Amino acid sequence: MKSLSVLSTGSVCFALLACSTAADPPSGTAGATAGGTPGVAGMSSTAGAGGTASSSAGMSAGGDMTAGGSLATAGSGTGGSGTAGSGTAGSGTAGSGTAGSGTAGTGTGGAGTAGGGSMGGAGAIDPTTFGNGLDGALLQYPCGSGNPNYDCPQPSPCSAVSASQQNAPVIKPSGGAATSWTIGGTPGTMYNVKVHIQGVVEVSWYHDGTRSAGTASVDVASTVPGAQSYAKDLFQTGGTPLTYADQGNGFDYNQYELDVKPMGGGAESVYFLNSVIPSENPHTSGKTQHLSFEIDEMPTLKMPGGATVSLTVRDSNCVQIQNCGTSNNGMCGQGSRSMTFADSDPKPPSSWTGKVTSGTGGNLNGQFVHFDIISVTAAQ
Numbered sequence: 001m002k003s004l005s006v007l008s009t010g011s012v013c014f015a016l017l018a019c020s021t022a023a024d025p026p027s028g029t030a031g032a033t034a035g036g037t038p039g040v041a042g043m044s045s046t047a048g049a050g051g052t053a054s055s056s057a058g059m060s061a062g063g064d065m066t067a068g069g070s071l072a073t074a075g076s077g078t079g080g081s082g083t084a085g086s087g088t089a090g091s092g093t094a095g096s097g098t099a100g101s102g103t104a105g106t107g108t109g110g111a112g113t114a115g116g117g118s119m120g121g122a123g124a125i126d127p128t129t130f131g132n133g134l135d136g137a138l139l140q141y142p143c144g145s146g147n148p149n150y151d152c153p154q155p156s157p158c159s160a161v162s163a164s165q166q167n168a169p170v171i172k173p174s175g176g177a178a179t180s181w182t183i184g185g186t187p188g189t190m191y192n193v194k195v196h197i198q199g200v201v202e203v204s205w206y207h208d209g210t211r212s213a214g215t216a217s218v219d220v221a222s223t224v225p226g227a228q229s230y231a232k233d234l235f236q237t238g239g240t241p242l243t244y245a246d247q248g249n250g251f252d253y254n255q256y257e258l259d260v261k262p263m264g265g266g267a268e269s270v271y272f273l274n275s276v277i278p279s280e281n282p283h284t285s286g287k288t289q290h291l292s293f294e295i296d297e298m299p300t301l302k303m304p305g306g307a308t309v310s311l312t313v314r315d316s317n318c319v320q321i322q323n324c325g326t327s328n329n330g331m332c333g334q335g336s337r338s339m340t341f342a343d344s345d346p347k348p349p350s351s352w353t354g355k356v357t358s359g360t361g362g363n364l365n366g367q368f369v370h371f372d373i374i375s376v377t378a379a380q
Contacts, residue, residue, distance in 0.1 A: 005169065098318075127373035128346060130193075134181040134309055135373040136346040138354040139173040141313065143364035150290045151319050152364050158318035159173045168241075168255065168314035174356075179312070185305030187263050190379040196344070197235070197297045199369035200337050200355075201273045202321040204253045205281040209239020212299065218276045219287045219317050236275035241314065252317040256369065263306035273297065273369065282321075292321045292367060294337055302379060311369065320366035323355060323365040336365035345373040 068138040128135045143152030154171050173179065185191050203218065212235040220229045242251045273295060282288035303309065323336040339355035341347070348370065356366035 051110050092183055114207040125191075125378075127376050130184040130191075130376045131371075131373045132181050132183055133178055134371055136208070136344065136348070137178070137371045138348050138352065138368065138371065139179065139311060139313075139342075139370075140175070140366065140368045141171060141320065142174050142356050142358040142366040143320065145359065149322070150324055151321050152359075152366070153186065154315055154318040154320055158315070160316065160318050166168045168251065168316035169318070171254070171313045171315050171320075173313075180308060180310035182308050183303055185303075185376075187304070187306040191303050191379050192300050192375075192379050193303045193307065194298065194300045194374040194376075196372040196374055197273060197299070197369065198295060198339060198341060198372075199273075199367065200292050200294050200323045200339070201256055201274045201369065202254050202292050203234060203280075203282055203369050204242065204255050205250055205276050205278045206236060206239040206241060206255075206272050206274075209236045209270075209272065209275070211236045211275050211277070212297070215277055217287070218280055218293065230293055232294055234274050234276065235297040235299050236272040236294065237299075238270060239272060239275075240270075241272075244316070247316065250283035252315070252319070253282045254311075254320055254367070255314040257312045257314070259308075259310050259312065260301065260303050261308045261310070262304045263308075266304075269302070271299070271301070290321055292323050295369075296338070299376070300302045320367060323367060339368075339370070341370050341372065344370065 004316050142155060144155040144158075145153065155174070158169055158171060160169075183193075213231055216231060218231050218234065220231055241255045241257060244251065254274070258271040258273060260269040260271075262268070274293070276282070276285075276288055279285065280287050282291070335358075336355050340352070340354045354369045358364045358366060
């Protein structure tokens with residue numbers, strides 16, 4: 001679900017002051033006309049909101065303290081006192097800039113600067129526009145042809161790593177789906193981007209970095225007797241993926257790497273979506289071996305405006321673990337998990353069935369990842 005967040009924060013408009021995002025240049029005539037008669041302005045709590053309501057205020061471009069302060073309630077009461085009617089509003093920004101203008105005199109324009117509008121004329125940040133394709137992205141990794149076991153071949157083309165290769169080959173999602181997005185925002189501005197990441201993936205371990213779950217086991221049953229469920233937050237910040245040198249310790253399980261590259265270069269941020277602790281690496285641990293896992297993560301990531309965000313999936317042996325439930329080392333007989341992302345905005349494509357199926361009769365079930373940007377705010 002979306003939450004539109006204000007670009008930046010500031011002081012909040014006074015309760016009785018009207019808000020504005022623009023104003024005309026100061027004009028004595030405008031203030032005299034738009035401000036109305038001193039009688040109305042002085043008696044009306046709304047009129048004080050403009051700090052302008054006096055013809056004297058407009059004609060002296062706000063410099064006349066009498067205009068802001070001598071009009072009974074309007075100048076000194078709740079609406080016109082302090083910022084709006086006296087001091088700052090009467091002699092500074094309000095009178096000479098925003099409030100003294102024609103628009104401000106009407107009570108509409110006093111808001112911008114005179115009343116201390118919190119938005120400063122800025123609008124909210126729309127997650128979908130900001131994400132530029134990342135928000136709502138659904139990446140599907142179907143099985144290639146093969147027998148319905150706990151694993152299945154990756155789709156062609158995929159060439160297994162040889163001894164001379166250090167990095168696993170990249171696995172592409174089906175349908176030519178984009179795996180890289182250039183986000184919006186203002187270059188040079190840092191944003192806090194809250195992202196909901198869900199899917200079904202196999203797991204891996206990574207060198208260094210910090211897991212959101214710390215050193216917690218992926219196997220909830222290890223701490224809750226009788227449970228047959230697994231931790232869903234496998235997000236990790238920083239670290240490095242495994243290479244050929246790690247082949248004996250989990251190199252042949254899919255890596256899910258999310259990168260954020262600033263516009264014009266600079267330090268890159270690296271994240272992983274399917275991290276487990278080293279002792280539970282799937283190449284050797286019965287807790288993770290030949291299993292796929294449902295992930296449900298909601299990190300807040302720092303992204304500079306105009307950055308490139310990309311997801312890279314690698315696999316050294318070109319074999320993925322099927323979406324098979326919680327059994328391992330056997331046939332995929334428990335049925336695959338189905339996720340509809342009902343609360344996401346935007347919704348998945350109408351063709352989405354909740355899982356990735358392939359093979360004759362749809363008997364092979366692949367992996368998938370979905371991104372939903374919840375909110376975007378300028379970092380303080």
